[in-house]
Amino acid sequence: MALIVQKFGGTSVGSIERIQNVAKRCLAAQRAGNKVVVIVSAMSGETNRLLGLAHALTAVPNAREMDAIAATGEQVAAGLTALAIEAEGGRARSLLGHQVKVLTDGAFTKARIRTIDHSKIQATLEAGEIAVVAGFQGVDDDGNITTLGRGGSDTSAVAIAAAIGADACEIFTDVDGVYTTDPNICPSARKIDRISYEEMLELASLGAKVLQIRSVEIAMKYKVPVHVRSSFNETPGTWVTSEDKSLEDVVVAGVAYDKNDARVHLVGVLDKPGVVAEVFAAIAEKNVSVDMIIQNATSNSEGRADVTFTVSRTDLVRAKPFIEEVASKVGASAVKYDEDIVKVSIVGLGMRSHAGVAAKMFKLLADEGINIQAISTSEIKVSCIVHQKYTELAVRTLHDGFGLGKPVG
Amino acid sequence: MALIVQKFGGTSVGSIERIQNVAKRCLAAQRAGNKVVVIVSAMSGETNRLLGLAHALTAVPNAREMDAIAATGEQVAAGLTALAIEAEGGRARSLLGHQVKVLTDGAFTKARIRTIDHSKIQATLEAGEIAVVAGFQGVDDDGNITTLGRGGSDTSAVAIAAAIGADACEIFTDVDGVYTTDPNICPSARKIDRISYEEMLELASLGAKVLQIRSVEIAMKYKVPVHVRSSFNETPGTWVTSEDKSLEDVVVAGVAYDKNDARVHLVGVLDKPGVVAEVFAAIAEKNVSVDMIIQNATSNSEGRADVTFTVSRTDLVRAKPFIEEVASKVGASAVKYDEDIVKVSIVGLGMRSHAGVAAKMFKLLADEGINIQAISTSEIKVSCIVHQKYTELAVRTLHDGFGLGKPVG
Numbered sequence: 001m002a003l004i005v006q007k008f009g010g011t012s013v014g015s016i017e018r019i020q021n022v023a024k025r026c027l028a029a030q031r032a033g034n035k036v037v038v039i040v041s042a043m044s045g046e047t048n049r050l051l052g053l054a055h056a057l058t059a060v061p062n063a064r065e066m067d068a069i070a071a072t073g074e075q076v077a078a079g080l081t082a083l084a085i086e087a088e089g090g091r092a093r094s095l096l097g098h099q100v101k102v103l104t105d106g107a108f109t110k111a112r113i114r115t116i117d118h119s120k121i122q123a124t125l126e127a128g129e130i131a132v133v134a135g136f137q138g139v140d141d142d143g144n145i146t147t148l149g150r151g152g153s154d155t156s157a158v159a160i161a162a163a164i165g166a167d168a169c170e171i172f173t174d175v176d177g178v179y180t181t182d183p184n185i186c187p188s189a190r191k192i193d194r195i196s197y198e199e200m201l202e203l204a205s206l207g208a209k210v211l212q213i214r215s216v217e218i219a220m221k222y223k224v225p226v227h228v229r230s231s232f233n234e235t236p237g238t239w240v241t242s243e244d245k246s247l248e249d250v251v252v253a254g255v256a257y258d259k260n261d262a263r264v265h266l267v268g269v270l271d272k273p274g275v276v277a278e279v280f281a282a283i284a285e286k287n288v289s290v291d292m293i294i295q296n297a298t299s300n301s302e303g304r305a306d307v308t309f310t311v312s313r314t315d316l317v318r319a320k321p322f323i324e325e326v327a328s329k330v331g332a333s334a335v336k337y338d339e340d341i342v343k344v345s346i347v348g349l350g351m352r353s354h355a356g357v358a359a360k361m362f363k364l365l366a367d368e369g370i371n372i373q374a375i376s377t378s379e380i381k382v383s384c385i386v387h388q389k390y391t392e393l394a395v396r397t398l399h400d401g402f403g404l405g406k407p408v409g
Numbered sequence: 410m411a412l413i414v415q416k417f418g419g420t421s422v423g424s425i426e427r428i429q430n431v432a433k434r435c436l437a438a439q440r441a442g443n444k445v446v447v448i449v450s451a452m453s454g455e456t457n458r459l460l461g462l463a464h465a466l467t468a469v470p471n472a473r474e475m476d477a478i479a480a481t482g483e484q485v486a487a488g489l490t491a492l493a494i495e496a497e498g499g500r501a502r503s504l505l506g507h508q509v510k511v512l513t514d515g516a517f518t519k520a521r522i523r524t525i526d527h528s529k530i531q532a533t534l535e536a537g538e539i540a541v542v543a544g545f546q547g548v549d550d551d552g553n554i555t556t557l558g559r560g561g562s563d564t565s566a567v568a569i570a571a572a573i574g575a576d577a578c579e580i581f582t583d584v585d586g587v588y589t590t591d592p593n594i595c596p597s598a599r600k601i602d603r604i605s606y607e608e609m610l611e612l613a614s615l616g617a618k619v620l621q622i623r624s625v626e627i628a629m630k631y632k633v634p635v636h637v638r639s640s641f642n643e644t645p646g647t648w649v650t651s652e653d654k655s656l657e658d659v660v661v662a663g664v665a666y667d668k669n670d671a672r673v674h675l676v677g678v679l680d681k682p683g684v685v686a687e688v689f690a691a692i693a694e695k696n697v698s699v700d701m702i703i704q705n706a707t708s709n710s711e712g713r714a715d716v717t718f719t720v721s722r723t724d725l726v727r728a729k730p731f732i733e734e735v736a737s738k739v740g741a742s743a744v745k746y747d748e749d750i751v752k753v754s755i756v757g758l759g760m761r762s763h764a765g766v767a768a769k770m771f772k773l774l775a776d777e778g779i780n781i782q783a784i785s786t787s788e789i790k791v792s793c794i795v796h797q798k799y800t801e802l803a804v805r806t807l808h809d810g811f812g813l814g815k816p817v818g
Contacts, residue, residue, distance in 0.1 A: 016465045053489055056425045058496040065495075068503050069488035072481035079478035080462055086474075087467040094477050098507060099552050143508050 002167040003035045003125075007135065007157035010044035011174045012231035013077050019043075022231070023084035025172075026130050030090065035125045037164065038092075039135040039157040040081050042073025063108035067137075067147045070109075071097065074134035074153070082132045092130040095120055097137035097145065102156065104138035104146045111138055111146035112214075113155065116163035133160060151212035158215040162222035169219070170227045171211065177228050177237030178203070178210050180404040181255040185392040188405035192253065193236075196243035199253045202347040202381045206256035216240065243349055251350035251357060252402040257395055258343045259388060261291060262313045263373065264323060268333035271305040275330045279307065282326040288315045291343075292376040292385065304331075308374060310385065313339055341373065344394045345383040346402060358382045364401040370394055411576040412444045412534075416544065416566035419453035420583045421640035422486050428452075431640070432493035434581075435539050439499065444534045446573065447501075448544040448566040449490050451482025472517035476546075476556045479518075480506065483543035483562070491541045501539040504529055506546035506554065511565065513547035513555045520547055520555035521623075522564065525572035542569060560621035567624040571631035578628070579636045580620065586637050586646030587612065587619050589813040590664040594801040597814035601662065602645075605652035608662045609635075611756040611790045615665035625649065652758055660759035660766060661811040666804050667752045668797060670700060671722045672782065673732060677742035680714040684739045688716065691735040697724045700752075701785040701794065713740075717783060719794065722748055750782065753803045754792040755811060767791045773810040779803055 006029065008022050022038070030036045050069050054061045078094040085092035100120055104111035124131040135153025138146045148155050154171060161169035176191050178200065183189040195203075197220035204213045210228055219226045219240060229237025269275060276295060283290055294308040311319055316337070327335045344365075351357045358375075361382050365372060370393065374385040386394055399405060415438065417431050431447070439445045459478050463470045487503040494501035509529055513520035533540040544562025547555045557564050563580060570578035585600050587609065592598040604612075606629035613622045619637055628635045628649060638646030678684060685704060692699055703717045720728055725746070736744045753774075760766045767784075770791050774781060779802065783794040795803055808814060 016462065019466065050485065053425065053485070054492055057428065057489060057492045061492050062495055065488040065491045065503055068505070069485050069492075072484050075481050075484075076459065076462070076478050079474040080466060082474045083463055083466045083470050086471055094474055096477070096554075145505070 005161040007039040014044035041153040046073040078134040098139035102138035106140040154212040154215035172231035252348040265336040414570040416448040423453035450562040455482040487543040507548040511547035515549040563621040563624035581640035661757040674745040
């Protein structure tokens with residue numbers, strides 16, 4: 001008998017009929033001899049409806065009240081799912097964040113889980129019932145309702161799986177699993193059967209939206225096997241697990257892209273010690289995170305250098321005034337912005353032991369005439385900034401160039 | 410400086426605009442120098458929407474889950490009201506049943522309040538904030554969410570007013586106050602300026618739907634002055650308070666009617682000791698409450714009697730099978746049902762000291778040719794069952810006959 005956590009997203013509980021399907025699925029797992037904990041998101045559209053009501057009252061709603069309001073979406077979904085399981089002849093009990101309880105810090109709208117008390121979930125399972133836990137929500141030390149941020153139900157699911165020592169955490173979603181790249185722009189994209197936490201973490205942070213990044217971090221930390229799969233069919237999806245030999249044989253596991261970056265170019269900055277540090281300290285102070293940084297002395301100007309970096313496009317509007325302030329302080333002659341960029345990345349554990357992966361990436365892009373504007377690398381990832389018009393071409397080129405495509409046949 | 414509780418019903422918070430009006434109203438009360446606690450119901454229509462979702466899944470939903478689902482209506486309304494107060498420049502904090510906390514028994518969907526911890530409300534008020542409490546909801550010993558039944562927000566408001574020792578509990582609603590009778594059928598109906606708890610209790614239980622019965626019981630027990638008034642204007646409404654001399658001068662305070670009764674007639678029951686007791690014990694056992702009971706030996710049948718009683722029409726469908734079972738047990742020759750009845754009642758503290766009030770009621774009805782089918786009385790009330798077709802005529806006749814009409818001007 002296994003102990004499994006099943007998480008269903010908003011689309012999977014988006015209507016009465018779909019909730020009934022979820023109920024059948026949980027019951028099937030229980031009848032197969034498992035103890036089952038279900039985590040649900042709000043019915044699709046509900047969170048937006050609730051936030052819309054709040055924003056109709058005020059442009060900048062109080063975060064504590066926003067959480068109290070938003071958390072009702074999951075509360076309703078949990079209650080309805082428990083009812084649906086009973087309607088199918090099973091027994092279930094809904095548990096809210098403050099009932100479980102999922103203790104978080106007090107950072108409303110983006111709280112982080114501190115501890116999870118597993119006693120109520122365990123008691124529910126011992127009684128032969130399915131525990132239906134409202135995802136996305138927790139409670140702080142003072143009993144205030146908190147939420148974990150968008151996609152937080154993935155985090156709830158994996159954290160609860162870790163707390164109760166589940167054998168697996170199944171993330172049901174509207175896609176079949178994790179793909180080697182976005183199938184919408186690359187027809188030869190293939191579903192990945194197994195991937196390591198580290199690779200999944202890179203893919204998630206590079207814009208593959210199947211799993212919330214924090215949930216992967218928690219899964220990795222507590223070694224929770226995660227199974228990403230479709231809520232609409234029985235096909236096995238993608239297992240996200242600890243790395244092993246077989247995984248390391250794959251050089252590149254996937255290709256990701258992210259259009260949410262913008263490039264900032266400071267022209268002719270004074271080229272002396274401490275200047276660049278001053279620029280990035282000023283930016284960090286405003287809570288804007290910088291991704292890639294490139295500095296190069298320009299040939300035509302003595303004692304001057306150009307500094308280029310990328311920030312997320314959503315931060316750019318907010319960041320512009322103080323970027324320009326610090327730019328003039330460090331003597332820059334101009335500040336240029338470019339939003340027509342895309343970050344294309346390859347990810348794979350195998351890169352650690354295979355030399356020349358980055359070089360091959362650059363050559364594949366060059367062969368298609370795609371100019372690389374910036375490069376950043378980590379142990380298991382290489383990212384290139386290119387013009388946004390090349391997005392699809394670059395992704396397909398890398399995907400097929402690294403042999404990720406479906407076998408021809 | 411006074412401490413006041415203001416309760417707003419579903420219609421009063423039924424839209425963003427109305428919530429903004431509620432916010433203005435609370436802030437005005439606070440700026441006038443009062444400490445203010447606001448209790449809100451769910452936005453009108455929301456509770457029905459939520460119950461509709463549950464009933465789409467199962468005909469008889471689990472009561473615990475129903476409460477977890479239904480309580481979200483007030484949770485959202487409380488959060489939105491707090492946001493609206495902040496948008497108007499005030500400071501507010503929403504508090505849910507489990508946060509306050511409002512401790513109830515475990516009778517889901519109709520829980521009763523046991524204790525209310527006033528510390529969080531007091532701390533909120535001490536901080537200069539308006540406390541916005543979600544009505545209708547509580548939490549049991551085990552942390553399960555409970556609800557107080559339909560109209561339970563009135564009960565929340567009065568119970569919280571009692572717990573914090575409020576100077577007054579204002580119940581804002583869509584009518585101007587408590588009327589001498591239903592203005593829809595009696596144009597001369599007048600708003601009552603002051604009424605005693607006892608009279609309000611009788612009027613509420615007789616079908617005047619302005620206040621929930623339990624809230625009046627609590628107000629009476631803890632002597633909370635209640636002010637029923639319109640949320641759409643500033644006109645003073647009706648004060649419900651302890652009786653005093655001036656109130657006792659009024660013989661009849663109001664006329665109520667209730668179409669929710671049905672009459673059951675057992676023909677030819679064996680007329681011997683214990684038989685009637687057997688009938689009503691059997692009915693009580695099924696949790697059906699009987700209102701009036703009339704027993705009379707029939708002239709044409711030796712050793713037989715007819716038994717007539719009334720039950721609420723909603724209970725009748727459920728009650729019929731075991732009424733018929735016990736009827737045959739006690740030898741009844743037939744069971745007849747009549748749903749075309751109405752209970753018309755007069756209520757007034759003054760009846761205690763004024764003789765002949767009931768007799769005057771019977772005469773007023775008889776003068777209009779209205780036949781009385783059954784009568785029941787209490788210390789401050791007389792009720793008559795008449796044919797339903799006489800509803801409006803009977804109410805107008807009693808209302809004007811006892812001098813409750815508007816002064817002719």
